[in-house]
Amino acid sequence: MSHRFTTAASFQPPAPGPQEARPSPATAGLVVADGDVSAPGALRVLLVEDDAGDALLVEDTLADTGLEVSLHWVRSLAQAEGPLTAEPAPDCVLLDLHLGPEQGLEVLERVLEWAPGSAVVVLTGLAEAQAGIAAVAAGAQDYLSKGRLEPDRLGRAIRYAVQRRQVQEAVAALQAEQMRAAENERLEHGLLPTPRVSDPRLGVVARYRPGRAHSLLGGDFYDVVETADGLVHAVIGDVAGHGPGSAALGVALRVAWRAFVLAGTRGPRLVELLEELLLSEHDGTEMFVTLTTVTLSPDRPVARVVRAGHPGFLVHAPGDVRLVEPPGGLGVGMAPGLESWHEQQVPLPPGHGLVLFTDGLFEGEIDAEGQRLDMTGLLRIARHHHDLGPDGFVDALIADVEAASLRHGGLADDVAVIHLGWNTR
Known part of the structure; x- marks a missing residue:
């Protein structure tokens, strides 16, 4: 005793x-x-x-x-x-x-x-x-x-x-964890919606993989929507940071983007409106978003692209994959009111697909010295799978990137990928 x-x-x-x-x-x-x-x-x-x-x-x-x-x-x-x-x-x-x-x-x-x-x-x-x-x-x-x-x-x-x-x-603690999981599920659904497309000629593949470096949902988001005029619009973006604040802002921007598109807003003006929303929604902390918007027409073999601080993208063609980085402006919110964005045209013949992604796909470390995969390494991996169809191509791309990073713990950040383009038939 x-x-x-x-x-x-x-x-x-x-x-x-x-x-x-x-x-x-x-x-x-x-x-x-x-x-x-x-x-x-x-x-x-x-x-x-x-x-x-x-x-x-x-x-x-x-x-x-x-x-x-x-x-x-x-x-x-x-x-x-x-x-x-x-x-x-x-x-x-x-x-x-x-x-x-x-x-x-x-x-x-x-x-x-x-x-x-x-x-x-x-x-x-x-x-x-x-x-x-x-x-x-x-x-x-x-x-x-x-x-x-x-x-x-x-x-x-x-x-x-x-x-x-x-x-x-x-x-x-268990109940709190279950509530966080449920909230993350709701936020993830808001960040990563089901594409709203009815044209059977358009192929859309969307994938998301959470990173291992944090237990909180990040701010990666995407959306694809078809408007009454037959045009197809897509966005992919990444809110700086992780956690509920970043995820909630990503949801707000994604929902606002869809609303603006359905209301007829296009091109650079769409990005300007998103910046106005970002400035009205932030809580005083510095916050910015990188994003790329794309508009496709079933009658024209081009994609109209606006880049705001976001990485370039891949064009997946039969037998080839190439990296495309059209001119773009700063991220949304980086220089409020000072930045202007411009729309660029990128050739996209039938059978070709745009592969949009967030930076988690190429920023992972691949060796003990901290070397990152970067765009060059990503393009090398992508070209190994150029003969695959859209679904297989995207899955193989993510799997190989993840395998390259597994020796160092797996994907360091969230990854969102969209593959979209007009079918040949």
Whole structure:
């Protein structure tokens, strides 16, 4: 058995105020004056009790439980604040709800506020069963009557309270993780929608792979939509950073892009409107977005392209793959109000496909010295698969990039890829 009252460094209470009596002679010998005497693995128990006789009763009963405990006693809620807010917090708090002027569930609420991870066992009087039940309903793990304090009952209450609190925290963490996963799923659906295209002559392949360098969803987004005039419009973009803020901004920009396109906005003006939206949505932090927009016509063998800070793209033709980097402007939000974008025309005969992607596809490290794949390496990989159809080409491209990065942990960033073009038949 290892049991002691202690004023360990991590449990040091504030000095008693002028109205707070120091320990009575009956219990003064139970308090260690200095130093941390907690044995490794001992349960850290804080007793908050203003009655010295009751404190001695708890100490004597606890000594007979067989628990390995480091017990620290304070007489008031004010003295309890230090130990409760310290690191590490107590494993268990034995709490009297009647501390002079401080009474009832307000005492419990303050303890739970200061040490939300600590288990709390409320100590009540003989006729206070209802108060104990109310305390459990308010967040305590258990209650005990001081008039019926027995070693077995006290030891069991402390052990179960600590275990119950650990289970509650684990369940809460699981629920939070499930909520984050559900929110990420909703954000991902907003970032990566199903293409809205009805023309059977257009082939569209879209893929997304999450990166391994972060557990949060990034801001990569894409969309493809056909308008009533028969034109097909596509966008691919990347919001700087990761996490809910970047993802939410990506969703807002993607939805706004689709709305602007369906309303008839085209070319550079579309990018200008997206920048206006970005400036109105950001929270004061610097934020920018790179993106490429494309417009295809079923009657013309060209793609009209606007690039805003985004990487170039591949043209996948039968028997060949080439890299195309038409002139472009800065990313959206990099120079608000100062940048102007221009539309470029890129030849796209039937049977050719544009392969748009985010920078995660070529920025991964491929050796121990930190060398990146870069565009040259990506083009080399792409040319190995030039004879494949759109689906096979995109899947093989991503798989080879991922394999090249696996020796260094896999894809370092999220990857979004779109392959689109007019079929020959």
